[in-house]
Amino acid sequence: MLSLLPVITLAQATPTPPPTEIKVPQAVRVLPGQLDSVLVFNSNSPELVQTEGILLSTFPPQGKRTPSAHLNLPLQGRFDIFAHHIAKAKTPEDLRTLYLGVLLHNPSSQPVTVDILQAASYLSQPDAPFIDLPAYVDNPLGTVYAGPGSRAMTDILRGKRQQDFPAQLVIPPQQSQMVLNLPIPVKTLEPPINGRSTLMRLRSDRPVYAASLAMFAPVDASGNERAPTVEEWQTLLETGELSGPRDKTPTPPDQKKGQIIYGRVAGVARGSRWNAQIVDPPGIQPSNPNTWYLSIPPVGQAFSYGLSTLIGGTLGTGQVETAPMIARYPDTAYQAHGNYAIEYNLTLPLRNSTNQTQTVAIALETPIKEDKPKDGQLRFLEPPARQVFFRGTVRIRYNDDRNLPQTRYVHLVQRRGQQGEPLAVMTLKPGDRRLVKFDFLYPPDSTPPQILTVKSLNPSNSDEGMKE
Numbered sequence: 254m255l256s257l258l259p260v261i262t263l264a265q266a267t268p269t270p271p272p273t274e275i276k277v278p279q280a281v282r283v284l285p286g287q288l289d290s291v292l293v294f295n296s297n298s299p300e301l302v303q304t305e306g307i308l309l310s311t312f313p314p315q316g317k318r319t320p321s322a323h324l325n326l327p328l329q330g331r332f333d334i335f336a337h338h339i340a341k342a343k344t345p346e347d348l349r350t351l352y353l354g355v356l357l358h359n360p361s362s363q364p365v366t367v368d369i370l371q372a373a374s375y376l377s378q379p380d381a382p383f384i385d386l387p388a389y390v391d392n393p394l395g396t397v398y399a400g401p402g403s404r405a406m407t408d409i410l411r412g413k414r415q416q417d418f419p420a421q422l423v424i425p426p427q428q429s430q431m432v433l434n435l436p437i438p439v440k441t442l443e444p445p446i447n448g449r450s451t452l453m454r455l456r457s458d459r460p461v462y463a464a465s466l467a468m469f470a471p472v473d474a475s476g477n478e479r480a481p482t483v484e485e486w487q488t489l490l491e492t493g494e495l496s497g498p499r500d501k502t503p504t505p506p507d508q509k510k511g512q513i514i515y516g517r518v519a520g521v522a523r524g525s526r527w528n529a530q531i532v533d534p535p536g537i538q539p540s541n542p543n544t545w546y547l548s549i550p551p552v553g554q555a556f557s558y559g560l561s562t563l564i565g566g567t568l569g570t571g572q573v574e575t576a577p578m579i580a581r582y583p584d585t586a587y588q589a590h591g592n593y594a595i596e597y598n599l600t601l602p603l604r605n606s607t608n609q610t611q612t613v614a615i616a617l618e619t620p621i622k623e624d625k626p627k628d629g630q631l632r633f634l635e636p637p638a639r640q641v642f643f644r645g646t647v648r649i650r651y652n653d654d655r656n657l658p659q660t661r662y663v664h665l666v667q668r669r670g671q672q673g674e675p676l677a678v679m680t681l682k683p684g685d686r687r688l689v690k691f692d693f694l695y696p697p698d699s700t701p702p703q704i705l706t707v708k709s710l711n712p713s714n715s716d717e718g719m720k721e
Contacts, residue, residue: 272634272670274621277555279631281568281704284558286529288576288595292328293525295578296336296465297593297697298500298517298585302351303343305489306496308336309519310464311580312358318492324580326521327360327460333525334453335594336465337402337697340437342445350440350470350478353449354486355433358462359424365459367432372418373408374435374451375401378442383698389674390664392646397664399644401450402697406594407646409452410694411662418453424461431483436470450697452594454525467496495582502584506564513565515590520581522589526596527574531558546604546686547707549613555708557618557631558599561592561701566622568702569629592695599705601689605681612680612710615689616673617665619643619703631704634670643667643703645696649676651689673706 296309307322314320340351359365375381381404390397395411398404408415424430432453439445466489470478481489503516532547550556559568563575576589589595605611619642621632646664653659663676679687691705 272636272638275633275635276630277633278629279706280556280629281570281626281631282534282556282558283570283572284527284529284560284574285531286527288524288574289526289528290523291331291333291525292579293333293335293522293576293589293594294328294463294465295518295520295522295589295593296338298519298582299496299498300337300500300517301339301341301498302467302496303341304497305468306466306493307490308338308465308467308496310490311521312462312464312490316491319494322493322495324520326580327462329457329460331454331456333594334432334451334455334463336433336449336451337593338437338467339446339448340439342439345445348440348445350436350438352436352468352470352481353433353451354431354466354468354481356429356464356466356483356486356490357422357424357432358429359426359459360462361459362426363459364426365424365457365461367422367424367461368456369414369418369420369422369432370454370456371409371412372414372453373405374415374433374449375404376437377401377448380404386644386664386666388666388671392662392664395646395662397646399664399666400696400698401448402593402699403645403664405450405452406694406696407664409454410596410646410648410692429483429487431486434480434486436480464490466490466493499584503586506587515563516584516586518578518589518593519585520578522576523579524576524595526598528598530600530602532602546602548606549603549611549681549707550709551607552609552611552709553711555706557704557706560597560617560703560705561695563588563590563701565624566702567624568620568631568704569624569626591699591701593697594694596694597692599691601691601707603679603681603687603689603707605683605685608683610680610682612678612712614675614708614710615649615677615691616675616706616708617643617647617667617703618673618706619667619669619671621670622702632670633672637668637671640669640700641666642669642700643696644699645693647676647691647693649689649691651677651679651687654680667703669700678710
């Protein structure tokens with residue numbers, strides 16, 4: 254019997270073609286300058302926190318139940334506190350709120366004054382969800398962000414102190430105070446996972462000890478959750494163990510072969526800010542070895558400077574910008590890989606040293622990570638890979654072609670292998686100079702390295718960006 258049912262042809266989904274690798278002849282130069290000596294209390298291990306305990310303590314080990322959890326390093330003068338942790342329900346029924354506490358202790362016989370210069374702390378939900386954003390969005394008011402690290406770094410870049418943080422703490426002799434006591438709730442979320450990113454810039458007139466701690470919310474007589482008290486935090490500090498689960502143990506830095514495991518950071522790093530005036534390296538202008546300007550490249554050519562370069566990812570420069578750890582736990586990172594929350598302040602005194610008018614562009618880019626590019630060629634992907642390797646706001650300041658000062662904040666999202674769109678485009682006549690300042694804080698949840706690129710565009714596509 255002949256069927257009268259209609260014949261339905263199912264459309265076949267067209268498979269997504271794999272990305273094409275693009276090789277770009279582009280020199281990566283050593284970034285001038287260096288990290289400052291400001292200490293950074295860097296609490297990022299374990300990233301996923303599922304047991305109560307000590308995340309990072311610089312207290313003395315004497316009198317503590319777990320002496321190995323205390324690194325015995327007082328902090329004084331300018332120092333930063335960075336904390337980046339995730340809470341996730343271990344079972345569908347265990348929806349307790351995890352609290353993150355940062356405690357400061359005055360060991361002296363005199364009061365200690367701690368100035369909170371800048372501070373920001375945000376949750377993934379609801380403060381700053383990881384939403385899909387375009388690669389390039391102007392962010393003049395700081396209202397564009399994707400993730401708590403992106404939002405917190407934007408605030409600090411703009412010089413803010415969140416209103417929940419006081420301008421100053423005065424800690425009596427032999428006493429402790431909480432500089433942070435905030436929840437990471439999961440109860441109403443699906444899936445029940447949440448994170449918090451925090452950065453504080455502090456200044457203390459006397460030595461203090463610091464500890465970051467994780468505790469599930471205590472409950473009151475009615476069974477309602479409440480914030481832990483300073484006394485409860487103090488008890489946890491004195492009697493607790495290191496929080497878990499522990500992250501992967503890192504590869505020793507002298508290991509030359511095999512896979513590199515960087516590990517998560519839990520310790521005190523040296524270096525909060527990288528300042529540099531970027532000028533011609535030796536040999537570029539041999540007639541003036543002490544030049545104070547940066548010659549733009551010939552038409553159609555570019556050069557770059559590595560940002561947050563690290564072991565195994567120096568892009569041919571041999572330069573590791575990563576902050577060294579001066580105190581750490583044995584199973585955590587040897588260096589502050591990724592330079593989370595470190596600020597870059599770069600000045601580029603551009604000069605057109607050629608005899609023709611040129612259009613120059615400045616961009617941030619994310620080439621494929623490698624230590625020694627072959628034949629001086631950086632590798633990119635078209636289209637870029639799916640993994641987001643950078644999400645955060647950068648600031649660029651310059652005078653435009655009308656000689657009007659511009660200050661632009663731009664939120665960037667870059668995926669692995671992504672070439673950058675211009676942050677600024679300027680036309681320079683022969684001999685013209687233009688000062689450019691580029692600033693950003695390396696955002697948590699990003700993956701290094703990136704590059705800052707200076708490119709002279711071809712006249713035919715000077716309006717089309719960096720890709721040619």
